[in-house]
Amino acid sequence: MTTPTPPSPLMVTNPPGGPSASALFAALKAAGVTHAVTVPDFVQFALHEKIFAADSGIASVLACAEDQALTTATGLHIGGALPVVMVQNQGMFKVANTLRATCLDAGIPMVFLVGQFGREAGNVGQPMSDSGRSMVRLMAPMLGAMGVRTFVVEEDADVPRVAEAFAHAQAAETAAVVLIGRHVTWN
């Protein structure tokens, strides 16, 4: 019998809370999402697994990089599907020019679920603008500078903002970013 590996002293326990995979999945289904185009995200593990399930009814489209995820999602939209793009904050920084070309200049409505990877435990319950981690602190300001609205989801009570994001993207023919501020829970 092997001895269980003790947790690394470098790991910090995730504080209780966070939006549930089931609530987020239900919100995507209610919006009519057909495809989840993704470079998978650490924050959204549980939602990814729910979508990967063979009977989820949402097709998974895996991309090597976020720019490819967004252009593929753009093609899906043009072809009549309703995709959502699931990436983490680092990917959103990387994808800025493709976001400019597709959603801003070409007016493609697109909802992104973006995990706030790297958010420290001490920032939970505080404004993300106070985070000590640049990828967390700068995400919303960077999107704001591009004129992209963000919808923060940190608990199940915030999940109705997903529907608001879809409504905004369709009405304004642009991008809408749901910022997932906490690890998605596995229930």
Next chain:
Amino acid sequence: MTTSTIPFTLGAAAAALVGARQAHAPEAVLVSTMSAMFALDMLGETARRIDSVPLMGGAGGLGLGIALARPDVPVVVLDGDASLLMELGTLATVTQNRPCRYLHVVVNNGVQFNGATNFPAANAGPQVDFAAMARAAGYARSARIDSFDAWVAALPGLLSASGPSFVDLVVQPDRRVVSEQRPQPILPDVQFVRMRMGARKLKAELAAR
């Protein structure tokens, strides 16, 4: 004049593709970028078409998304060599998602700003073997084509093939026209709105058929 006397330029290659699409797959969608876009403009080919502009590297993904949404519709991507190199992972993204009818053509002229300054592209030397990379990524078929005759002969089969196909289309760069004596012009407004207009037009065309 026999076809073998025709210099293998992008214009000649695009004209052959347009003719083959009309004859063999009129429902096919064209996704183009950079030089190929201007070649199609010169031919007046606007039906069921979208351009990745101004966005180098986006054509492969755009075409993939259309092919996944509409597996009944063939998709032809006219990519650029420098563009594909920017998003080389697109090769794996395409094969991972197994589009039904997807022809990915990389216009390999070895230059950037084709017909303007013809700066050497990153693949200009040593020679990058795009066909081998596509084959290694899992494309169902992949070929290097460097003559007009071979391109014309291959097109009917390529347009009807299932799965992802790849062609490394080796063509001559167009003649350089920009210089100190003839500086580059300001780009027209249409260049910055054509993707918006193209997306709306193609979405409507696909919804209709």
